[in-house]
Amino acid sequence: MELIKIYACLCDLTRLRLLNVLVQGPLCVCHFQEVLQEPQVKISKHLAYLRQRGLVQAERRGNWVIYALAPKPSRELKVNLACLQDCARENPVFKRDVARLKKIEPACAWVQAGEPAKAPGQYRCGC
Amino acid sequence: MELIKIYACLCDLTRLRLLNVLVQGPLCVCHFQEVLQEPQVKISKHLAYLRQRGLVQAERRGNWVIYALAPKPSRELKVNLACLQDCARENPVFKRDVARLKKIEPACAWVQAGEPAKAPGQYRCGC
DNA sequence: GATTCATATACTTATTAAGGAATACGAATT
DNA sequence: AATTCGTATTCCTTAATAAGTATATGAATC
Numbered sequence: 001m002e003l004i005k006i007y008a009c010l011c012d013l014t015r016l017r018l019l020n021v022l023v024q025g026p027l028c029v030c031h032f033q034e035v036l037q038e039p040q041v042k043i044s045k046h047l048a049y050l051r052q053r054g055l056v057q058a059e060r061r062g063n064w065v066i067y068a069l070a071p072k073p074s075r076e077l078k079v080n081l082a083c084l085q086d087c088a089r090e091n092p093v094f095k096r097d098v099a100r101l102k103k104i105e106p107a108c109a110w111v112q113a114g115e116p117a118k119a120p121g122q123y124r125c126g127c
Numbered sequence: 128m129e130l131i132k133i134y135a136c137l138c139d140l141t142r143l144r145l146l147n148v149l150v151q152g153p154l155c156v157c158h159f160q161e162v163l164q165e166p167q168v169k170i171s172k173h174l175a176y177l178r179q180r181g182l183v184q185a186e187r188r189g190n191w192v193i194y195a196l197a198p199k200p201s202r203e204l205k206v207n208l209a210c211l212q213d214c215a216r217e218n219p220v221f222k223r224d225v226a227r228l229k230k231i232e233p234a235c236a237w238v239q240a241g242e243p244a245k246a247p248g249q250y251r252c253g254c
Numbered sequence: 255g256a257t258t259c260a261t262a263t264a265c266t267t268a269t270t271a272a273g274g275a276a277t278a279c280g281a282a283t284t
Numbered sequence: 285a286a287t288t289c290g291t292a293t294t295c296c297t298t299a300a301t302a303a304g305t306a307t308a309t310g311a312a313t314c
Contacts, residue, residue, distance in 0.1 A: 012271090
């Protein structure tokens with residue numbers, strides 16, 4: 001059932017933080033590392049978990065792989081993501097993540113805007 | 128974190144069904160069996176799971192143990208239970224459960240109403 | 255006191271998950 | 285061609301979970 005899958009995705013703190021950040025817009029793995037302050041394997045594996053269950057999409061751009069919320073989310077998913085944001089607003093962990101995100105803004109916003117791939121040499125993280 | 132605990136409780140179908148039924152009012156294990164059509168062990172163990180995490184309360188009355196939603200739920204829990212109900216409204220599984228519940232209504236409503244223990248011989252299930 | 259009833263608790267087995275270390279992979283750079 | 289960079293995957297260990305069978309518990313009945 002769709003609902004179970006969603007809750008399974010939500011019952012891990014790292015994934016909760018990933019989703020909370022993703023709500024703001026697409027982001028590549030290296031930026032997730034910076035925002036969450038967690039090792040690459042951890043980030044990468046939890047993103048894979050979310051991707052396998054269809055909550056999240058990946059797109060390669062040069063060396064980067066940019067993750068975004070899946071388009072056309074089910075009603076259940078929409079409702080629960082809204083619910084998560086509601087709860088996350090007051091939580092120090094999530095607030096800190098968003099604060100760190102703001103610093104590197106607009107990180108990968110150009111992807112969402114549909115811009116073509118960047119010129120060579122533009123995919124350097126600087127983490 | 129409170130949120131993780133909540134989502135952990137929600138990521139199993141049996142527990143989701145239990146909670147969805149509990150929203151309607153207190154119920155004893157034997158009635159859960161009837162409503163969910165699941166074996167006693169399964170029901171009992173998942174209720175224990177919910178109780179250990181504070182989502183649910185138990186109270187013994189004769190042979191019966193009556194479960195109810197914990198009083199004074201956190202904001203996160205309230206929001207998520209509301210969200211669950213919202214999603215459950217259209218789902219055949221949950222709808223069927225509620226339908227079966229209606230048939231045995233008012234099952235354990237007298238507990239919520241604060242009534243004293245029933246007279247001897249009144250705790251026969253009839254399942 | 256023995257039995258029945260409703261519920262809970264081992265015990266077992268199988269599955270899934272999380273984390274870290276090391277390594278593989280694909281694309282870009284030198 | 286070799287290296288670097290960003291990311292994914294494999295392997296391993298450990299722990300948590302779910303489900304079923306059998307058994308225990310506690311209260312009420314006979």
